[in-house]
Amino acid sequence: MHIESIRLVGSGGHALVVLDSLAALGVPTEAIAVFDQNDARVGHQIGEHKVQAFDPANFSGRAVHICIGDNKARERVSSEIAKLGCNLQTIIHPRAIVSARAVIGEGTFVAAGAIVSAQAVTGKSCIINHASVVDHECILSDFVHIAPGATLGGAVSVGHRSLIGAGANILPRVAIAPDVTIGAGAVLIKNVTESAVYVGVPAKKV
Numbered sequence: 001m002h003i004e005s006i007r008l009v010g011s012g013g014h015a016l017v018v019l020d021s022l023a024a025l026g027v028p029t030e031a032i033a034v035f036d037q038n039d040a041r042v043g044h045q046i047g048e049h050k051v052q053a054f055d056p057a058n059f060s061g062r063a064v065h066i067c068i069g070d071n072k073a074r075e076r077v078s079s080e081i082a083k084l085g086c087n088l089q090t091i092i093h094p095r096a097i098v099s100a101r102a103v104i105g106e107g108t109f110v111a112a113g114a115i116v117s118a119q120a121v122t123g124k125s126c127i128i129n130h131a132s133v134v135d136h137e138c139i140l141s142d143f144v145h146i147a148p149g150a151t152l153g154g155a156v157s158v159g160h161r162s163l164i165g166a167g168a169n170i171l172p173r174v175a176i177a178p179d180v181t182i183g184a185g186a187v188l189i190k191n192v193t194e195s196a197v198y199v200g201v202p203a204k205k206v
């Protein structure tokens, strides 16, 4: 993957991970600029970058990646960015394993050690975090986050903005509604149709 230059929006912990991936991809520091809409973060240092104030005038036609872990916030910023005519840049760490027969949506981030298997499809601006597994034929909607170490069996579907917590396991063919949170370490064995939080083994609504 070749990235000529890129603007990142968001400067929290997830941005550190994205910067690490850009370094691993060989993107030079000077080709990267980091912005934040939160005034309290402007002027702070993140890695080798000083965080700049988000100014829409600077964004038109640029490659942009939204580095915000929270799914709702990432969706909100993403729709603002889209109106500015930016390209949402997909970033795949060189040590992620992505099947040639998987489809990765625009603006999605795939972290080191993640596996996206054959005929899996991710939506727009998803996060497939460290060492997670999105197995064959999974379908992720837009703004989904698969947290570190979570495993989705074959043909799982995950609705808009849902979070699969760290180390959770989703059994094959299970369907997850939009705006669901699956707690860290949960094992989800059947479909969930209600937007709610589910925890435990087997996972139950809380």
Ligand SMILES: CC(=O)SCCNC(=O)CCNC(=O)[C@H](O)C(C)(C)COP(=O)(O)OP(=O)(O)OC[C@H]1O[C@@H](n2cnc3c(N)ncnc32)[C@H](O)[C@@H]1OP(=O)(O)O
Pocket (backbone or CB within 6 Å): 069, 129, 147, 148, 164, 165, 166, 181, 182, 183, 184, 185, 186, 197, 198, 199, 200, 206
């Ligand atoms: C790189 C990164 O860091 S990516 C970030 C990835 N993030 C995650 O994986 C976080 C996932 N989030 C969780 O697991 C959270 O604990 C949630 C969303 C399930 C619940 O969070 P909250 O709504 O704040 O709930 P809260 O902490 O008040 O707990 C509510 C109850 O659920 C229990 N509970 C919370 N999380 C879990 C869990 N993962 N498994 C089992 N029980 C849990 C609590 O013990 C508590 O039980 P109680 O009422 O009997 O005391």
